[in-house]
Amino acid sequence: MLIRLLALIHKEFLALLKDPRSRMVLIVPPMIQLLVFGYAATFDLKDISYALYNEDRGTASRELVAAFDGAPAFHRVATLHAEGEIAPLVDKRAVLVVLRIGPRFSADLQSRGSAPVQVIVDGRNSNTAMIALNYVRAIVDGFNRAWITAHGLPAPPARLETRAWFNPNLESRWFFIPGIIGMLTLVTTMLVTALTVAREREQGTFDQLLVTPLRPGEILLGKALPGFLIGMVQGTAILLIATLWFKVPLLGSLSALYAGLALFLLSGVGAGLLISSLAVTQQQGLLGAFLFMVPAVILSGFATPIANMPAFVQTITLIDPLRYFLVILRKVFLEGAGFDVLMGQFWPMAVIGGVSLILASWLFRHRLY
Template sequence: MLARVWALVIKEFLALLRDKKSRFVLIGPPLIQLLVFGYAATFDLSHIPYAVYNQDTGFASRKLLGDFQGSPAFQQVATITNEGQIAPLIDNEKALLVLQIGPHFTRDLLLHRPAPVQVIMNGRNSNTATLALNYVNTVLLSFDTRWAADHHWGRPPAQLVVRSWFNPNLLSRWFIVPGIVALLMLVVTLLVTGLSVAREREQGTFDQLLVTPMDPVEILVGKALPGFIIGGLEGSFIALVAVLWFHVPFVGSILALLVGMALFLLAAVGIGLMISSLAVTQQQG
């Protein structure tokens, strides 16, 4: 019995090694995942780009900025001279955060008064912003601890107060519902287009479609438009429900939203048609 089992095991190994696809599955994905998870999938940040808007000329602000410059986690990319330069740096993603130090920072600390430091953070990627904010908090607390020890404060003077710009109350509905717009648009569009060609092939009508006077471009457009239209109507309806029913505030350009939805739907339609052209049956699609 053991001999038969061993023979079957050897046969399976030989079948795997002789097949090129099986050899690739055994070797390729593990190596790719090792490199991806080893280099790309990391929660550590380094060289965080930040800008400085320092309105104070005292030694305390220079000392605080020196802590940031000496940290390997941060990299200063700009020095700001007025508040009008802050928004372009954040909007264009040239800096992940901006440190703003008030004009009386050193004086207030020497007088044992609160000395605010504003950290303006780009929150597009919430995970990255949270990690960067933790790094900032670490530097600030280290500075506060040393300052309290050197100047005989009873306790470290700093307190971190976080305020979200576009969702100040951190209402989960405000960021979950808009995300559902894109998610359902993608799902519906993929379902409609991903099954269109496979349905024709499964029902045996695809060959009839090819012998019609329509050329391939017309067939492609005819298969793509239903998914595009249905996805657009679905996304528009959900966006209206989000604003009118769930009271998610809409701030921005409606034209920009529609253009973004159209480009997103074009990508989804392309993916769906590719899947449908490769699938033999609807179940496989």
């Protein structure tokens, strides 16, 4: 029996790796993607282009402008001399932020103790706009604090002392890279498994497989293992890139991470095989995998937190295996979690994997098209 099974697994690997193009597609793109997406997926603004329209000639406005010019995230691309120059620049996206200082700024600041400064932000991408506003506010707050101390004004009765746990500099890359590991592993596993049965169905070799002495359970195992092993190898490779290249801290238990990866691959392989056994053609298999993957990524909390979704959508996310794996990845990487904290994430993936595998093997026998 073991020999039969090994032969089947051997055949599955051959089918996958024999063609140089499909071999390439399995190995190279995920690495490139991790590198490219790892750099692309961040909400931190590194280069806010801004324009300055300063009608004031006093020293105070010069100090404020110096604070902006000295901030590494800000980059002045234009200095304006008329109000009419603002709109065209913002419209064509040449600048994200316009800082406008009125003619009486320094005088008002000296005589009345306070003066307004206008900041205009391009809101076409509201998230970027909000982050840019936060950066502007931080610079102005710093200026205000310095001004208050320098001029002996009364300090506010209370001040905030903020600290961030697990990610002290609030680098959003640390949040996204573990997520990309989960996403890429899912994509490869699904693509490998979703086509296995469908390909044989389309070519008519599945009937031949069914009349061999192999039992459905054995066929299932033979079909599941290649996807599982490829997922493991790929997962390990991108894990290494994440820690060695991107230097995302890996604080928690590696064994808990691998246990999570194994269960996640189980559920991914299960979903892939289920789709594959439902599909009659390869095309249906591929599109089916796609129809599963896209919602799975969007609903997993990869880019937008699950907590921000409405209640009924949050309920749907419960059947998304990626949701659990992302929690495991982020908690193990950044919070240093071990098995004890993660139990609640392990068992749902095991259930999803088990149910879909059982259904898939049932369909092997019962779906004859």
